[in-house]
Amino acid sequence: MASIASTPAATGPRLADSGLVATLARPALWLWVVVVVAGLFVPAVLTSSFYLGMLINGVTLGIAAIGIGFLMYQCGLVMFGVAAFIGLPAYLLGIGSMHLGLGVTVSVLFALVGSAAFAAVVGALAVRARPLPFAMLTLALAQMLKSTATLQGMRPLTGGDDGLTMTFSGTFFGFTQSQLANGVTFWPLAWLALCGVLTVVWLAAHSRFGRVLRATQANEERMRFSGFDTYLPRLVAFVMASFIIAVSGVLIGLNSAFASPELLDFATGGRPLVAMLVGGASTIAGPLLGALLYTWGQDAFGATGHLELLTGIAVVVVIAAFPTGASGFVMQLARRVRAAAGRGGGAAR
Amino acid sequence: MDFAQIFSVAQFANALALASLLTILASGLALIFGLRDVMNFGHGAFYMLGAYLSYSVSQRVSFWAALVIVPVLMAALGALFELAVLRPLQRRSHMDVALVTFGLALIIGPVVHQLWGTAPLSVEPPAALSGSVLLLGTQYPVYRLFLIAVGFGTCLALAGWLKYTRSGMHTRAVSQQPHVARMMGVNTDRLSLLVVCLGIGFAGLAGVLAGPYLSVDPGMGSAILISCLIVVVVGGLGSIGGAIAAAFVYGFIQVIGTVLFPSIAVLAPYLLLFGVLLWRPQGFGRGRVA
Numbered sequence: 276m277a278s279i280a281s282t283p284a285a286t287g288p289r290l291a292d293s294g295l296v297a298t299l300a301r302p303a304l305w306l307w308v309v310v311v312v313a314g315l316f317v318p319a320v321l322t323s324s325f326y327l328g329m330l331i332n333g334v335t336l337g338i339a340a341i342g343i344g345f346l347m348y349q350c351g352l353v354m355f356g357v358a359a360f361i362g363l364p365a366y367l368l369g370i371g372s373m374h375l376g377l378g379v380t381v382s383v384l385f386a387l388v389g390s391a392a393f394a395a396v397v398g399a400l401a402v403r404a405r406p407l408p409f410a411m412l413t414l415a416l417a418q419m420l421k422s423t424a425t426l427q428g429m430r431p432l433t434g435g436d437d438g439l440t441m442t443f444s445g446t447f448f449g450f451t452q453s454q455l456a457n458g459v460t461f462w463p464l465a466w467l468a469l470c471g472v473l474t475v476v477w478l479a480a481h482s483r484f485g486r487v488l489r490a491t492q493a494n495e496e497r498m499r500f501s502g503f504d505t506y507l508p509r510l511v512a513f514v515m516a517s518f519i520i521a522v523s524g525v526l527i528g529l530n531s532a533f534a535s536p537e538l539l540d541f542a543t544g545g546r547p548l549v550a551m552l553v554g555g556a557s558t559i560a561g562p563l564l565g566a567l568l569y570t571w572g573q574d575a576f577g578a579t580g581h582l583e584l585l586t587g588i589a590v591v592v593v594i595a596a597f598p599t600g601a602s603g604f605v606m607q608l609a610r611r612v613r614a615a616a617g618r619g620g621g622a623a624r
Numbered sequence: 625m626d627f628a629q630i631f632s633v634a635q636f637a638n639a640l641a642l643a644s645l646l647t648i649l650a651s652g653l654a655l656i657f658g659l660r661d662v663m664n665f666g667h668g669a670f671y672m673l674g675a676y677l678s679y680s681v682s683q684r685v686s687f688w689a690a691l692v693i694v695p696v697l698m699a700a701l702g703a704l705f706e707l708a709v710l711r712p713l714q715r716r717s718h719m720d721v722a723l724v725t726f727g728l729a730l731i732i733g734p735v736v737h738q739l740w741g742t743a744p745l746s747v748e749p750p751a752a753l754s755g756s757v758l759l760l761g762t763q764y765p766v767y768r769l770f771l772i773a774v775g776f777g778t779c780l781a782l783a784g785w786l787k788y789t790r791s792g793m794h795t796r797a798v799s800q801q802p803h804v805a806r807m808m809g810v811n812t813d814r815l816s817l818l819v820v821c822l823g824i825g826f827a828g829l830a831g832v833l834a835g836p837y838l839s840v841d842p843g844m845g846s847a848i849l850i851s852c853l854i855v856v857v858v859g860g861l862g863s864i865g866g867a868i869a870a871a872f873v874y875g876f877i878q879v880i881g882t883v884l885f886p887s888i889a890v891l892a893p894y895l896l897l898f899g900v901l902l903w904r905p906q907g908f909g910r911g912r913v914a
């Protein structure tokens with residue numbers, strides 16, 4: 276690999292390709308910038324506050340789903356206790372602003388850094404486990420945090436079963452508390468966080484780091500005797516995924532100004548998991564698609580009064596019938612259409 | 625600290641009672657995992673369904689009838705579960721199947737709410753088992769002693785089946801070396817039908833037994849599922865002996881923790897899980913590492 280890359284013929288195009296000028300000249304990048312900027316104006320088009328609220332829920336859920344999708348696709352590890360990294364940052368945000376007297380921006384940083392540090396400590400143990408014990412370890416972790424938050428002794432700090440209501444001091448990038456609670460003014464924050472997460476995940480997946488992770492998943496032993504460290508990249512991926520999920524938790528905390536033990540519940544963790552599987556983890560945007568479908572489905576099912584029942588049926592049917600999720604199904608469909616078009620074109624010629 | 629209080633007969637018996645319930649559930653979970661490689665997240669829901677069925681049967685007929693009928697009904701449901709869910713999906717990834725069972729748990733919960741309501745129900749122990757008895761100088765409820773006896777009886781029966789019968793031997797073989805066992809001509813599908821029936825039947829039995837011991841409420845399934853998963857992981861995935869041992873350790877840690885450190889006792893099982901996985905990632909038993 277290294278010897279091929281060092282031959283002049285191979286390095287020539289590579290150097291030109293990696294230059295800043297060449298990167299800026301890529302149409303895909305500009306398309307992405309346009310999408311990001313255009314997304315900021317969604318509230319101007321979507322005037323119904325109900326649907327905007329639903330979209331925000333979909334986006335926050337989607338961010339968490341992207342996090343677990345990343346870990347699942349790159350490492351083959353499924354995090355069952357997603358709730359741990361949704362609830363923990365929300366609580367840290369509350370503890371930072373209510374008990375430590377921090378401003379809201381510092382509290383957000385405190386929540387994100389605290390969650391990432393916690394993920395690093397837990398991950399050091401958890402990523403050593405095989406996929407199935409890993410899933411259950413994370414599940415137990417979430418359950419443990421829930422028990423901790425509702426302990427009698429923690430009541431002054433977390434509010435016990437009643438949850439923790441937050442009052443923010445100062446502004447977060449110019450947003451006051453009432454603006455954060457309002458969907459129209461909150462939207463840019465959620466949208467930019469989503470775009471940031473998508474960009475980071477795309478970059479990670481297309482980097483050497485992503486290749487090492489996928490190769491380790493395919494054959495860990497061979498990677499190890501090829502001289503790769505297989506432990507550290509997995510740990511980094513775990514912390515990264517936890518951080519992404521924590522972003523979703525912080526957004527929920529900022530928007531609702533409330534942290535409750537419910538955020539740490541198994542059911543809360545089940546939602547992004549189901550969304551990720553419905554959307555399919557094999558593409559980066561798949562979990563986001565799944566989250567939007569899920570949020571829409573919850574609304575539609577909730578209207579009938581049989582929310583859990585219909586959700587359960589939908590989960591079983593979707594997983595049984597679409598092994599690759601909605602995004603996989605769409606890709607397959609696109610491939611088939613393209614193949615049919617190719618055949619048609621060939622015949623015409 | 626009063627050590628006499630901690631290591632009293634009553635505490636010991638309480639630990640055994642909790643362990644008995646967990647043993648019955650976790651051995652079913654471990655059996656299904658050994659055969660089908662599936663972590664059944666619906667196990668708690670099956671247990672809950674068993675408890676609610678036993679409530680209805682003991683209301684209409686008697687607790688003793690429920691003790692026989694409900695496990696049989698649940699075993700029949702287990703056959704359906706194997707034929708309609710596990711067998712068609714056996715080529716899919718473990719995670720997919722685990723999530724389908726999770727979806728099934730989501731379906732069973734609301735169905736139970738619809739049929740029995742969401743209020744907690746209580747099941748009275750039968751007349752022969754109500755009241756308490758003098759146990760080495762302490763008054764102790766008879767029903768819990770009965771629970772311990774059934775728990776032990778189930779363990780012994782299970783161990784006997786695994787050790788001395790042909791199907792038991794095949795089950796052990798498939799749990800440890802699925803490919804080799806299949807090459808030697810073990811019919812995994814037929815065996816799996818038997819084992820899944822047994823596992824779900826056990827969940828039903830645990831549900832019946834839990835009725836008079838705990839209360840019958842909609843949250844009982846997910847509450848005990850986590851405990852069972854911890855027991856199965858601590859015991860070593862797919863190892864039935866390990867699961868039984870882990871259930872007893874769990875029972876004791878839980879009860880002793882409640883007496884010694886009542887404020888943080890709820891965390892004890894998780895500390896057990898993390899401790900065991902640090903010290904011995906494969907768990908207690910000689911099961912396969914999944």
